[in-house]
Amino acid sequence: MEEGEVRTRVRYAETDQMGVVYHSNYLLYFEMGRTEYMRARGCAYSDLEKQGIYLAVIEVACRYRAVARYDDAIIIRTRVDKTTRATVTFHYRVLKEEGGTLLAEGTTTLACVKKDGKPRALPREVADALTT
Amino acid sequence: MEEGEVRTRVRYAETDQMGVVYHSNYLLYFEMGRTEYMRARGCAYSDLEKQGIYLAVIEVACRYRAVARYDDAIIIRTRVDKTTRATVTFHYRVLKEEGGTLLAEGTTTLACVKKDGKPRALPREVADALTT
Amino acid sequence: MEEGEVRTRVRYAETDQMGVVYHSNYLLYFEMGRTEYMRARGCAYSDLEKQGIYLAVIEVACRYRAVARYDDAIIIRTRVDKTTRATVTFHYRVLKEEGGTLLAEGTTTLACVKKDGKPRALPREVADALTT
Amino acid sequence: MEEGEVRTRVRYAETDQMGVVYHSNYLLYFEMGRTEYMRARGCAYSDLEKQGIYLAVIEVACRYRAVARYDDAIIIRTRVDKTTRATVTFHYRVLKEEGGTLLAEGTTTLACVKKDGKPRALPREVADALTT
Numbered sequence: 001m002e003e004g005e006v007r008t009r010v011r012y013a014e015t016d017q018m019g020v021v022y023h024s025n026y027l028l029y030f031e032m033g034r035t036e037y038m039r040a041r042g043c044a045y046s047d048l049e050k051q052g053i054y055l056a057v058i059e060v061a062c063r064y065r066a067v068a069r070y071d072d073a074i075i076i077r078t079r080v081d082k083t084t085r086a087t088v089t090f091h092y093r094v095l096k097e098e099g100g101t102l103l104a105e106g107t108t109t110l111a112c113v114k115k116d117g118k119p120r121a122l123p124r125e126v127a128d129a130l131t132t
Numbered sequence: 133m134e135e136g137e138v139r140t141r142v143r144y145a146e147t148d149q150m151g152v153v154y155h156s157n158y159l160l161y162f163e164m165g166r167t168e169y170m171r172a173r174g175c176a177y178s179d180l181e182k183q184g185i186y187l188a189v190i191e192v193a194c195r196y197r198a199v200a201r202y203d204d205a206i207i208i209r210t211r212v213d214k215t216t217r218a219t220v221t222f223h224y225r226v227l228k229e230e231g232g233t234l235l236a237e238g239t240t241t242l243a244c245v246k247k248d249g250k251p252r253a254l255p256r257e258v259a260d261a262l263t264t
Numbered sequence: 265m266e267e268g269e270v271r272t273r274v275r276y277a278e279t280d281q282m283g284v285v286y287h288s289n290y291l292l293y294f295e296m297g298r299t300e301y302m303r304a305r306g307c308a309y310s311d312l313e314k315q316g317i318y319l320a321v322i323e324v325a326c327r328y329r330a331v332a333r334y335d336d337a338i339i340i341r342t343r344v345d346k347t348t349r350a351t352v353t354f355h356y357r358v359l360k361e362e363g364g365t366l367l368a369e370g371t372t373t374l375a376c377v378k379k380d381g382k383p384r385a386l387p388r389e390v391a392d393a394l395t396t
Numbered sequence: 397m398e399e400g401e402v403r404t405r406v407r408y409a410e411t412d413q414m415g416v417v418y419h420s421n422y423l424l425y426f427e428m429g430r431t432e433y434m435r436a437r438g439c440a441y442s443d444l445e446k447q448g449i450y451l452a453v454i455e456v457a458c459r460y461r462a463v464a465r466y467d468d469a470i471i472i473r474t475r476v477d478k479t480t481r482a483t484v485t486f487h488y489r490v491l492k493e494e495g496g497t498l499l500a501e502g503t504t505t506l507a508c509v510k511k512d513g514k515p516r517a518l519p520r521e522v523a524d525a526l527t528t
Binding site: 249 | 421423424450454457459463513
Binding site: 141163167176 | 272273277291295296299309310334
């Protein structure tokens with residue numbers, strides 16, 4: 001199970017008056033990581049939704065290790081930690097491109113749901129694709 | 133046609149590294165103003181959507197006059213400038229509560245659309261409620 | 265040690281295409297809760313920063329229990345779980361006003377730092393105010 | 397004076413319950429366009445701030461032409477429309493990569509200010525770099 005990687009730059013809008021990235025924005029970086037990880041494994045999340053398969057975040061955790069600033073080039077590394085019958089847990093590390101400093105690491109657990117929010121099983125082919 | 137008024141406080145997340153509110157957040161304050169203006173006139177936007185009436189922003193303009201900082205108490209004053217067969221233009225002023233300094237003023241024009249995004253007429257009773 | 269309480273309404277901007285509040289926005293609700301909790305105890309965070317005392321988020325965790333939608337009136341209940349020499353951990357519950365449904369609960373741990381980001385002790389009077 | 401170009405993908409967080417990008421997020425795309433335009437001309441905005449030269453947004457305008465959805469690949473094209481003694485006006489077009497549909501176009505005017513927010517002249521070398 002290989003890690004996925006995506007790069008971006010810190011937007012000015014993502015900073016706060018401490019001069020660093022506001023902490024909630026790391027969850028958006030996680031989302032970018034998850035999106036590219038899934039696309040790279042042939043199950044793009046936008047395609048899943050078209051098939052009526054939704055993944056809803058039910059739990060997040062994040063530890064902040066160092067600060068990122070406006071225009072910093074950052075890397076998000078994503079892997080899947082665990083799948084259950086109806087959930088998948090992703091793990092993320094956000095690094096500064098220059099020097100490779102670890103900025104933050106965390107996890108999100110997503111539950112598989114139908115369009116109406118009701119739980120459903122994670123399709124076997126999705127679970128397989130995500131953990132290969 | 134009376135102005136509507138709503139109050140809020142600047143969130144830390146809304147500031148940027150210049151130490152002031154990032155400019156795009158004023159559009160969220162405008163949205164708060166619009167939401168309360170409509171509710172006060174008996175046509176809450178959340179009810180309109182339940183009836184299949186959507187208002188999509190097609191144009192915005194904003195001039196920034198003074199800066200707001202974290203935790204500043206602010207007031208959003210909203211009025212309707214104009215309605216056409218299928219659009220409504222709101223005008224907003226955002227003021228600092230202390231001293232009444234004008235922070236920003238602007239307009240948004242919204243087009244009435246169906247759930248699928250196709251244009252439709254603004255219902256007469258909505259236009260009437262908004263301009264009374 | 266009493267809980268603090270603050271109320272707000274879900275903004276349209278805070279929803280996503282699933283029709284519910286996007287998960288990272290709960291961290292902004294937590295921030296609102298923390299801000300009002302501190303103000304109510306006489307140590308407004310904006311005043312602390314003026315004295316060179318900064319609180320930087322070093323860890324967050326959140327579990328999502330039910331969905332919130334546009335215009336829902338919500339309540340954020342905040343308490344302090346723990347303080348150490350240089351950190352404070354807040355606990356939050358976000359509830360739907362109508363019916364009191366628990367939407368999310370979580371914690372954030374903040375480290376006391378100087379303007380340059382270097383660690384410093386949490387002043388005794390701040391720790392006392394927060395835990396009374 | 398050549399246009400600058402930068403590409404990104406719509407984040408899930410940027411959509412709203414209409415299933416499309418929430419309108420204020422286009423101002424963040426504009427900011428991305430501005431950042432890359434300036435970097436490409438040798439006056440990266442992050443470097444300007446280090447020299448005490450700040451550009452504060454004083455006016456924005458945007459027209460929305462078509463909707464963008466989650467995961468759409470988009471292109472932001474940026475040019476400078478005008479400079480005055482103390483301001484610079486950027487013009488932006490946001491396009492869908494697939495098919496080149498125009499999604500939105502707009503302008504932002506930024507005033508050159510000192511760290512304390514007081515106006516100052518736009519340095520000649522910056523004005524020259526931006527308009528070449």
